[in-house]
Structure formats: C-alpha cells, structure tokens
Amino acid sequence: MTQQAKVQVEKLTAANTRDKILDAAEALIVEHGYAGTSLRAITQRAGVNLAAAHYHFGSKKGLFSAVFHRRIEPVRQMRQQALETLIDSGKPYTVKDVIRTFLAPLYQVQNTDLLDTLPSLVGRIYGEPESVSKPILEAEFSEIADRYQAVFCGLLPRVPAEEIRWRFHFMIGSMIQTLRFQSPLGMAVDREQFINNLDRLVEFTAAGMQQLRDG
Amino acid sequence: MTQQAKVQVEKLTAANTRDKILDAAEALIVEHGYAGTSLRAITQRAGVNLAAAHYHFGSKKGLFSAVFHRRIEPVRQMRQQALETLIDSGKPYTVKDVIRTFLAPLYQVQNTDLLDTLPSLVGRIYGEPESVSKPILEAEFSEIADRYQAVFCGLLPRVPAEEIRWRFHFMIGSMIQTLRFQSPLGMAVDREQFINNLDRLVEFTAAGMQQLRDG
DNA sequence: GTCTATATTGGGATAGAC
DNA sequence: GTCTATCCCAATATAGAC
Numbered sequence: 001m002t003q004q005a006k007v008q009v010e011k012l013t014a015a016n017t018r019d020k021i022l023d024a025a026e027a028l029i030v031e032h033g034y035a036g037t038s039l040r041a042i043t044q045r046a047g048v049n050l051a052a053a054h055y056h057f058g059s060k061k062g063l064f065s066a067v068f069h070r071r072i073e074p075v076r077q078m079r080q081q082a083l084e085t086l087i088d089s090g091k092p093y094t095v096k097d098v099i100r101t102f103l104a105p106l107y108q109v110q111n112t113d114l115l116d117t118l119p120s121l122v123g124r125i126y127g128e129p130e131s132v133s134k135p136i137l138e139a140e141f142s143e144i145a146d147r148y149q150a151v152f153c154g155l156l157p158r159v160p161a162e163e164i165r166w167r168f169h170f171m172i173g174s175m176i177q178t179l180r181f182q183s184p185l186g187m188a189v190d191r192e193q194f195i196n197n198l199d200r201l202v203e204f205t206a207a208g209m210q211q212l213r214d215g
Numbered sequence: 216m217t218q219q220a221k222v223q224v225e226k227l228t229a230a231n232t233r234d235k236i237l238d239a240a241e242a243l244i245v246e247h248g249y250a251g252t253s254l255r256a257i258t259q260r261a262g263v264n265l266a267a268a269h270y271h272f273g274s275k276k277g278l279f280s281a282v283f284h285r286r287i288e289p290v291r292q293m294r295q296q297a298l299e300t301l302i303d304s305g306k307p308y309t310v311k312d313v314i315r316t317f318l319a320p321l322y323q324v325q326n327t328d329l330l331d332t333l334p335s336l337v338g339r340i341y342g343e344p345e346s347v348s349k350p351i352l353e354a355e356f357s358e359i360a361d362r363y364q365a366v367f368c369g370l371l372p373r374v375p376a377e378e379i380r381w382r383f384h385f386m387i388g389s390m391i392q393t394l395r396f397q398s399p400l401g402m403a404v405d406r407e408q409f410i411n412n413l414d415r416l417v418e419f420t421a422a423g424m425q426q427l428r429d430g
Numbered sequence: 431g432t433c434t435a436t437a438t439t440g441g442g443a444t445a446g447a448c
Numbered sequence: 449g450t451c452t453a454t455c456c457c458a459a460t461a462t463a464g465a466c
Binding site for chain 2: 031032033034035036126127128129130131163166167169170171172173174175176177178180181197200201203204205207208209211
Binding site: 232263264265266267270271 | 449450451452
C-alpha cells in the first residue's frame with residue numbers, strides 16, 4: 001500500500017482521535033491561518049475534547065507542525081524520487097523537466113479532498129509570520145531546495161549561483177500564488193483546469209529560469 | 216510638497232496620536248500578521264491609550280485597513296502615472312517597460328524606514344486569510360490590476376486574455392516572494408542589493424510574460 | 431486515552447469622567 | 449480627544465477523576 005493510498009484511507013475514515021484533530025486543524029488553518037485558529041475551534045470541529053489536543057500534540061505549535069508534516073513529507077519524497085530518477089536515467093534533461101519534477105507532485109494527488117487542501121496548505125505556510133513559518137520550512141523544505149538549486153546550477157553553468165538562487169525564489173513565489181489562488185476556500189477545483197495551470201506555471205517559470213538576456 | 220515627502224515627515228515626527236497608532240500597528244502587523252497582533256500591543260508600543268484606537272479607527276479591522284491604505288495609495292498613484300505617461304508618450308514600449316512601471320514604485324521609496332516596511336507590508340497582505348485580505352486587495356488593487364492586464368493584452372495580441380491573467384498572477388507571486396524575503400524583520404536592507412533585485416525580478420517576469428513556446 | 435473542571439491570561443469593545 | 453475602569457468573552461494550558 002503506498003503512502004498516498006494510506007493517506008486517502010485516513011482522510012476518509014479518520015478513525016482515531018489523533019487523525020480527527022489533524023483533519024479539523026488542517027481545514028481551519030487553511031481558512032484562517034495559525035493565529036486565527038484556536039484549539040477550541042479545532043477540537044469542536046473534530047468532535048473531541050479540548051484536552052485531547054494537548055495530550056496528543058503537546059501544544060498548539062506541536063499540532064501545527066504535525067499538520068504540515070503529514071502532508072508535505074509525501075510531496076518531498078515524490079520530488080526527490082522523480083528528480084533522482086530523471087538524473088540517473090542517463091538521458092539528457094532540460095530545465096523544464098527539472099521544474100516539472102518539482103511542481104507536479106503538488107498536482108498529482110489522487111484524493112479529491114487532498115486536491116483541495118494540500119495546495120492551500122502549502123500556500124498558507126508561506127504566508128505565516130516568520131516565527132511560525134521558519135521552523136516548518138527549514139525542517140520540511142530546505143534540504144530539497146538546496147538539491148534543486150545545485151541541479152539548476154549544473155544545467156545553467158553560465159549563470160552565477162546567486163542568480164540561480166533568486167530565480168528559484170521567484171519560481172517558488174509564482175507557485176505559491178497559484179496554489180493560494182486556484183483553490184480558494186470551499187471552491188471545488190475542476191481537475192482539468194487544475195492540470196492546465198500546472199502547464200502554464202511550468203512554462204512561465206521555465207522561461208524565467210533559463211532566460212537569455214535579449215535587451 | 217509631494218505626498219511622498221509628507222509621508223516622510225509623518226514617519227519621522229508622528230506628532231499626533233492617530234499617526235502613532237498607525238506606525239505601531241504597521242510595525243507589528245509586518246512582524247506578526249493581523250490575527251497575531253492585538254490592539255493592546257499596538258497601543259502599548261505607540262504609548263497611547265487603548266481606547267484611543269477605537270476612537271480613531273472604530274475597530275481592529277478599521278485600523279488594519281487604514282494601515283494599508285496609507286502606504287499603498289501612493290504606490291497606486293505612482294503606478295498609474297508612470298503607466299499613462301509611458302503610453303501617452305507616443306513612442307513604442309515593451310512588455311519590460313510596462314512591468315517596470317508596475318514594480319519600480321515599490322523600490323523607489325526615499326525614506327529608509329519605508330524601504331523596510333512598505334515591501335514587507337505588501338508581502339504580508341497577500342499572506343493573510345481571505346477574510347482579511349480580500350476587502351483590502353479589492354479596494355486598493357483590483358482597478359489598477361485590470362488596467363495592467365488590458366495593456367498586456369494590447370502588447371501581446373496573440374496571447375488569450377485568460378492566459379494573460381494567469382501570467383499576471385505568476386508575476387504578482389514572484390513579486391510577493393521577493394518582497395517578503397528580501398526585507399526580513401529588523402534586517403537593514405542594502406539599497407544597492409535591493410535595486411539589483413528589482414532588475415532580476417523584471418527580467419524574470421518579463422521572460423515569463425512574453426514567453427514563446429519553444430518546446 | 432479521554433473526560434470535566436478550572437487556572438490564568440489576554441482579547442476586543444464600551445461607558446462615562448475629564 | 450484622551451483617560452480609567454470594566455464588561456464579557458475567548459485563549460492556552462493543566463490538574464485530576466475515570
């Protein structure tokens with residue numbers, strides 16, 4: 001059973017208290033952010049007791065970290081595997097290929113509920129104050145980001161590393177904006193439209209990443 | 216006396232209670248966001264009474280709107296004037312020229328304090344939950360955004376309007392990411408570095424905006 | 431592992447004196 | 449226009465029974 005399929009089951013059943021809390025917290029954080037979401041609102045929505053949240057997660061911050069880790073860790077694994085598979089294939093690959101391994105995992109979620117929440121959740125973390133977002137981003141994201149930047153440097157040997165860093169940053173920005181905008185709260189996302197926007201995003205960011213100075 | 220110069224003076228003196236509250240609120244919102252900032256913390260930092268905030272702004276949301284309007288309105292005016300000047304000049308202009316009129320006002324603030332706060336403030340509003348950000352963005356931003364999209368459509372007649380809309384969106388995303396990242400809290404921003412990043416951002420987004428399909 | 435009950439603190443908002 | 453004092457509610461967190 002793949003990790004992804006397992007998440008699906010969790011999402012559909014939410015058998016135990018711990019997962020009920022995670023599900024409720026996730027939905028509310030997507031809508032109102034960290035500071036705007038109370039443990040009371042979470043446990044009420046989950047149909048469990050307030051004290052249970054502290055028992056399972058220790059604190060509000062602990063719960064917050066767990067909510068993000070549950071969703072982002074599978075994405076990280078998919079990115080890493082797709083990237084290394086591409087590189088180890090021995091065949092030549094382009095900037096666009098690499099970008100696609102980075103962005104596609106966010107769009108390849110099978111479960112419809114996750115299709116709504118995962119992009120919004122990723123978009124949300126970048127909007128949080130640094131005191132909230134920085135520990136999460138460093139734990140979940142910094143290693144794979146370094147790896148991608150190194151790969152881009154290899155593909156674009158004439159572009160300085162610092163310039164690559166900035167272009168990577170612009171790419172993240174375009175991604176976040178797309179994630180936040182295309183699945184606004186409660187709006188069902190049409191799957192075909194969603195995939196079209198992945199293509200648009202890849203084209204846009206690839207053009208910027210490998211830009212040639214043309215005046 | 217230009218509006219910009221007037222803002223400078225306000226910022227340096229903060230003579231009256233109303234401006235002291237705005238200044239304090241601005242600094243705290245940049246750091247902790249809307250939900251993470253209390254009226255008590257604001258008025259304490261401003262050295263004024265809690266009730267004064269309600270007297271001048273009616274509510275927390277009213278204060279929030281005022282904080283953003285004070286900074287964003289001059290930017291809107293600068294963008295509008297630069298854009299119409301470019302178009303009315305009669306000379307031909309490029310996508311890059313237009314993008315520069317959009318992005319440059321954020322970088323052309325004279326006052327050093329504003330150079331720190333304005334970008335962070337603009338970056339912040341996009342990270343807020345929709346219930347907070349939407350009213351602000353629609354009031355301050357939607358008209359000028361429509362205008363720019365129309366100009367891009369005129370410059371790129373072969374690109375469908377919907378595609379332009381998405382590319383404009385990606386551009387905003389890159390902008391926000393840059394604004395949020397390059398003036399982190401309390402960090403003094405080196406002016407030369409700051410301007411360099413404007414050039415990078417213009418190049419990146421122009422490449423994506425006028426991209427040609429090259430496989 | 432889950433509950434009730436509560437400690438403690440902080441939140442937005444307002445009445446009314448000056 | 450600014451203050452003190454207060455209302456009322458919500459927040460995180462924990463103690464202790466079951």
